Amino acid sequence: MLPVLSALTDLLYPPSCWACGSSLERQAQALCGACALVPLGEACRRCGEPQGPGASTMEDCDTCRGRPLAFSRVAALGRYEGGLRRAVQRAKFEGELGAWAWMGKALADHVAALPWAGEVDAVVPVPSTWRARLARGANPAALLAGAVSRRLERPRRPWLLRRPTPPQVGLGRRERLANVEGAFRISPEATPSGLRLLLVDDVMTTGATVDVCARALKAAGALRVDVAVAAR
Numbered sequence: 001m002l003p004v005l006s007a008l009t010d011l012l013y014p015p016s017c018w019a020c021g022s023s024l025e026r027q028a029q030a031l032c033g034a035c036a037l038v039p040l041g042e043a044c045r046r047c048g049e050p051q052g053p054g055a056s057t058m059e060d061c062d063t064c065r066g067r068p069l070a071f072s073r074v075a076a077l078g079r080y081e082g083g084l085r086r087a088v089q090r091a092k093f094e095g096e097l098g099a100w101a102w103m104g105k106a107l108a109d110h111v112a113a114l115p116w117a118g119e120v121d122a123v124v125p126v127p128s129t130w131r132a133r134l135a136r137g138a139n140p141a142a143l144l145a146g147a148v149s150r151r152l153e154r155p156r157r158p159w160l161l162r163r164p165t166p167p168q169v170g171l172g173r174r175e176r177l178a179n180v181e182g183a184f185r186i187s188p189e190a191t192p193s194g195l196r197l198l199l200v201d202d203v204m205t206t207g208a209t210v211d212v213c214a215r216a217l218k219a220a221g222a223l224r225v226d227v228a229v230a231a232r
């Protein structure tokens with residue numbers, strides 16, 4: 001069967017867990033019990049960083065208190081660990097388009113259920129470099145943003161452009177910031193003025209990338225920028 005067709009069939013009837021490959025008992029599942037999502041739980045209301053039990057989710061975490069962030073809040077399917085981490089890595093490095101499709105649908109359902117879902121005017125994917133797109137066979141953020149945009153019935157706007165930068169893997173917070181600073185610019189066709197935007201990416205680690213993107217959109221007049229990621 002053609003790869004695309006088999007990915008579609010797998011999406012409708014996933015034969016095995018996206019993370020570990022073990023067979024699934026129920027067809028409606030995408031991850032087995034052992035690989036289940038770990039929700040963010042008690043997390044900073046702004047950056048989504050998981051906090052210790054008993055922490056107030058109404059307060060910014062220590063890191064956020066020390067830096068003014070351009071985005072307002074983060075929605076995530078779950079923590080970047082366990083089954084979700086493996087599913088993201090399979091999708092990224094093994095080109096599992098069906099896994100992105102599953103994450104897109106799950107993220108769209110998650111975002112649509114949030115109390116502030118109705119406040120989103122447009123969905124903006126974080127662009128990946130053409131080199132990363134070639135390696136992965138897809139632009140994950142664009143696939144996820146497409147699913148969220150369809151579910152919320154809000155337009156998807158590719159308003160950010162990216163210059164090639166070295167990979168972020170293995171860099172500390174400060175080095176990542178220097179790396180992404182200047183990597184993004186606003187498309188000449190962008191009209192974000194006065195809009196509340198939802199920025200979509202696959203994985204958020206330090207938040208440096210989404211912060212730089214959010215700052216660029218706000219500098220171009222966006223009223224508010226929130227963030228949705230598959231994994232945090």
Ligand SMILES: [Zn+2]
Nearest residue numbers: 017020032035
């Ligand atoms: Zn599994």
Ligand SMILES: [Zn+2]
Nearest residue numbers: 044047061064
């Ligand atoms: Zn925080």
